Amino acid sequence: MNQTSEFLQRIELALNNDQIRNNFRSAMDGLMSKRRDQFADIDELAALRTQDNLIRVNALLKLPDLLEQLEQQLTNNGIVVHWAENADQANQITLNILNSKNAKNIVKGKSMVSEEIAMNHYLEKAGLCVTESDLGEFIIQLAKETPSHIVMPAVHKNRREIAQLLHEHFPQYPYTEDVDELTGIARQIMRERFEQADAGISGVNFMVAETGTLCLVENEGNGRMCTSVPPLHIAITGIEKVVEKLSDIPPLLSMLPRSATGQKITTYFNMINSPRKTGEKDGPEEVHLILLDNGRSSIHQQQDFFETLLCIRCGACMNHCPVYVRIGGHAYGSVYPGPIGTIVEPQLQGLDKIGTLTSACTMCGACAEVCPVKIPLPKLINRLRAEAVGGISQTLQRKAPLKKKEGMAYLAILAMVISTLVGLSAISIFGHTITLFNPQLFR
Numbered sequence: 001m002n003q004t005s006e007f008l009q010r011i012e013l014a015l016n017n018d019q020i021r022n023n024f025r026s027a028m029d030g031l032m033s034k035r036r037d038q039f040a041d042i043d044e045l046a047a048l049r050t051q052d053n054l055i056r057v058n059a060l061l062k063l064p065d066l067l068e069q070l071e072q073q074l075t076n077n078g079i080v081v082h083w084a085e086n087a088d089q090a091n092q093i094t095l096n097i098l099n100s101k102n103a104k105n106i107v108k109g110k111s112m113v114s115e116e117i118a119m120n121h122y123l124e125k126a127g128l129c130v131t132e133s134d135l136g137e138f139i140i141q142l143a144k145e146t147p148s149h150i151v152m153p154a155v156h157k158n159r160r161e162i163a164q165l166l167h168e169h170f171p172q173y174p175y176t177e178d179v180d181e182l183t184g185i186a187r188q189i190m191r192e193r194f195e196q197a198d199a200g201i202s203g204v205n206f207m208v209a210e211t212g213t214l215c216l217v218e219n220e221g222n223g224r225m226c227t228s229v230p231p232l233h234i235a236i237t238g239i240e241k242v243v244e245k246l247s248d249i250p251p252l253l254s255m256l257p258r259s260a261t262g263q264k265i266t267t268y269f270n271m272i273n274s275p276r277k278t279g280e281k282d283g284p285e286e287v288h289l290i291l292l293d294n295g296r297s298s299i300h301q302q303q304d305f306f307e308t309l310l311c312i313r314c315g316a317c318m319n320h321c322p323v324y325v326r327i328g329g330h331a332y333g334s335v336y337p338g339p340i341g342t343i344v345e346p347q348l349q350g351l352d353k354i355g356t357l358t359s360a361c362t363m364c365g366a367c368a369e370v371c372p373v374k375i376p377l378p379k380l381i382n383r384l385r386a387e388a389v390g391g392i393s394q395t396l397q398r399k400a401p402l403k404k405k406e407g408m409a410y411l412a413i414l415a416m417v418i419s420t421l422v423g424l425s426a427i428s429i430f431g432h433t434i435t436l437f438n439p440q441l442f443r
């Protein structure tokens with residue numbers, strides 16, 4: 001069966017499943033309404049979107065330098081940095097670190113990058129016990145499923161399904177469909193796992209080059225437990241998650257939870273700067289960061305698709321997508337579903353493997369309207385769709401991985417040269433006006 005037939009089969013399955021359709025419809029309606037309430041002031045929203053777009057564009061234009069600075073700062077702070085070109089390397093590095101400490105019991109915080117490289121499968125095959133500690137991730141781990149949404153991985157399941165799943169795996173607890181009681185049971189199970197854990201693995205939302213800080217946004221406190229209770233913490237993330245300065249974080253943080261779940265702020269915001277210092281009562285003795293490329297350098301060097309990497313993984317584009325709402329995340333057959341998945345997956349995996357995803361778009365433009373960093377999603381989907389229909393283009397062939405200063409620095413240099421030659425203080429690259437000598441932007 002070819003990729004199109006498989007995709008159509010998954011779509012048909014989803015459309016014929018009333019429960020899936022109802023679960024997604026009610027969850028997405030709730031999220032859209034909560035987000036709308038958060039952005040009642042449209043002028044504030046417009047200003048923040050512009051600011052966040054510029055922060056991310058600036059970070060990507062300076063990516064090689066910022067990654068070097070980040071590595072230096074993290075190393076100064078006592079965090080060990082590893083570079084992984086692909087999924088295999090990232091998994092092998094993780095396993096080597098765990099083996100070096102004889103770590104067998106692992107607790108994990110939510111990380112889409114770890115989903116991208118199928119880390120749980122790799123570690124379990126090596127004989128390790130991995131427990132997902134984010135409630136949604138824990139539920140789908142029990143169900144042996146993959147996330148159907150990048151922020152709410154178990155959004156396709158309703159309360160009754162979750163109650164049955166927990167009871168099936170933990171019959172020592174009484175059956176209940178009460179949400180608070182279900183959460184209480186999961187909390188008790190998780191406490192024991194945290195106490196037994198030899199290592200914690202987490203994702204990272206933002207990395208600050210200026211200070212060597214890893215930022216983690218979460219609601220359940222499990223991220224903090226993963227990164228502070230076990231003696232070893234391994235963080236993993238994509239190379240694009242770096243920003244230049246600590247002052248870049250508040251505007252991004254102002255948009256991320258409001259766009260994602262309609263919350264003004266999340267319950268926890270963790271800033272990790274170093275392992276436990278002498279005299280401190282908690283925190284891991286060792287912290288490692290794995291920086292994953294896995295095709296991102298290639299995207300970074302394609303001027304037509306560069307904006308893909310602006311993404312802060314808020315999920316708003318899928319919450320507002322009429323296709324995603326009807327077919328749900330699993331129908332896409334990819335780690336990243338919805339509009340962002342439709343542009344990321346064909347670039348990471350290749351149009352020949354998953355180019356048919358580009359047909360899952362009505363070009364309504366809702367995703368681009370809500371994206372907090374102004375990624376022109378329909379434009380990128382349309383471009384990829386044209387390539388998928390017309391055959392595999394040269395532009396989507398993988399380029400060599402970006403090794404720190406090599407590669408993408410040419411964009412910043414190009415901008416500077418053009419600007420100097422024509423005497424402008426601002427030029428437009430890929431549709432973005434880059435104000436080169438604006439101290440507000442490049443300070």
Ligand code: SF4
Pocket residue numbers: 310311312313314315316317318340367370371372373374375377
């Ligand atoms: S593309 Fe935009 S809206 Fe979608 S997840 Fe990324 S940042 Fe959020």
